[in-house]
Amino acid sequence: MKRIWIRFARAAQAALLYLVLPVASAQLEDGIVAEQAMIRVASYATIDGFLDRFTQDWPGTYVARDIASRKTYLLQLPPGASEPAVYQNLQGYVNPNPAVPDPNRPLVWAELNWLGRASEGRTGSIYFNEDPGHAGRFGSQYALERMKILPAQARSEGQSTVVAVLDTGVDATHPALLGRVLDGYNFVDLNGDTRDIPGPDGASDLVGHGTFVAGLVMLVAPKTRIMPVRVLNGAGVGDSFVLAQGMYYAIDRGVEVINLSLGSTYHSSAVEDAVEEARSLGIVTVAAGGNSNVEEPEEFPAMTSDAFGIVAVDHNDIKADFSNYNDKAFLSAPGNTLGGPGSFDPDRAIYGPIPGGSYAVWEGTSFSTALASGVVALIRAQHPEWPAAPQTVFAIRAVFEASAVNIDPLNPQYAGLLGVGRIDAAAAVAFGPVAPKLGDLNNDGVVNISDLGILLGTWGQTHSPADLDGNGIVGQGDLGILIYAWD
Template sequence: MGGSLGVWAGGSLGVWAGGSLGVWAGGTYSPLPQNSTLWQKIRLQQAQALAPNLGGGVTVAVIDTGIDLKHPAFQGSLSDPASWRDFYAADAVPQEEGTLGVGGYGHGTNVAGIVLQIAPKAKIMPLRVLGQDGSGDVVMVAQAVDWAVAKGAKIINMSLGSEDDSKVVQDAVNRATARGILVVSSAGNANLNKITYPATNADIKGNGAYAVSVGSVNLQDVKSTFSNYANTLELVAPGEKVAAPAPGGMMAAWSGTSMAAPMAAGGLALALGQTLSVPLGAVTDKMIGNAFNIYNISANQPYKDMLGEKGRLDLEVFLKNVVK
């Protein structure tokens, strides 16, 4: 990346059921049938039964390309408009801009939609820091993190990353985690033995209790061909062909570690919507430590201990260990 463009969205528009786009039917949010196998994998139905408030009272800040603010999927599911911000355009309307299928347009809408499929009664705080090409400035990311904290987010999802460590972003993340805000970051999609920032710092002292980094596996629990991996990566989740809202009242499927991260963010929202049985500082560790072990799969042997402490997100086991 050149100049001041220091971060980018991680994910690409894919296809499902013979096409990449469909028309959104109705305004009531619920898990999409196109994701049924995926949700079975992470035990979503069982998790929602354990967390019947479904994330109610929890605001998740989605720091991304913005969202389609008028999409029927989001009606009644967004935070107070006074908490919205478009840092990229310097206004209060974080609306996605662009052409679907080109660059990052639709990325933030998909990410926010995944959070709501996991935790349907959570509120999304849309914060735009990335342009229609999916890139942006680290300063805007840091500003958005501070904004999310000031405006009452309990969870921050950053499905974005940079190859370079940014002190300004990491300082903002440190301020957030010091306030007990949970921060979820995606690992990157270059199939490299290193994960992007800020995800790579998620396990450092001071952040570890409140941050989590997320990579991607397929429905067979095998590392996605695109997913970065490292011994600092804490968790993986299914990140391939995940159907969710798309701009213009549509729905579409995207693939990337960007799609895996909001599954973890949504799972954290389910937990925080309930009465916890553990201290807040133990919640992300419980999510990581109660993941499903994927290292007995032969295809994952080259990545031993580099796809999380144990492996793939298991929302049912996680919630059994954190809520009353």
């Protein structure tokens, strides 16, 4: 227990470096990033034009980061700037009806930059019982049987899908992930190093979180591919702007699923825009409901957006004692480990890979979310013909609504607050056909001239089922895969 407390203390200390406003006494609410604000510039305005006016009141303000393709910007404010005063000033620039140009109101929205974190980081939960010998238990853990994953894999293994894991990074060399991890990006340190290791700030308490999450996704959908996007530091802490950057990176590379085993108690417009754009392109965002055993404050984006919000249950479908709950939650999935360090039940535990080739035990809604993302990949792989459009997300949602197991009778205190039910993967994939082999783009059972026509017709595009190698664009590599699979 001493090691756990020391690691938790270091995590809290690292997080405090970011805080500028006090948080709730129970430490449930997230704070802001000091001297930063976020804006989205209207289509009829420019960032330079806005800054020319804004810096008259706040001299020294500059663009620290940008998502230029969405006209979304992170502003670094002058030292000592009052964030509440800046926020109030920015609201005067916001056009309540951006469709009607107003040169005096060049912004769509403006907000401060708020902290977020991995659900387990908020409550000081870290992995325990590290043991390479857990590899066997990883592949036979109770969640697989409870969710009926193995029967589901007889119909789909997630082929042709990509799941973006926005987290602390991923150990691509781990045996559980070897050969299935694509290139990604590190938005914490702004480089291509997506390893799950401590960053320059030295924070390390939640290192391993992203690898654990990615491993559970792969356990459910063994033929999907993982795109690692680092948006959390080693303490599991991030912020709204970095998360939005990571989400748009994944969107622009045509992933099918975005896994967010993280959240914030602040409803960010920057992140909400990204969730909505993902949905518009048929990309499902799956987000953790949080580990504070509360209904309020709501975890964002899980409980207050178009994301699929996931809560955790145990091996008997009883709400995990740590899991948040809310009438906006969408699904439940296993995430509970019975017992704690030194006293856990090995047959009732959540196992996952951690950096360095080993495995460990953990619990949390982050891992329920990873399992759910894997099932989304199974369903999506059954339908390569589904378009990059909102109806694809609606269809997947409908599958879960029709197939999930109602657990309200087992949880009368939380009836209506644990989503539509606990995921039953076998029942979910039973609504669709056996997933076609890679290259069968129109799902007619063969790879032939029709599929070649689809591929050539979307050459150079991103959001296409013909992106068979998952690199984000239809090209030569995809043509080679299709020809190899030709019937």
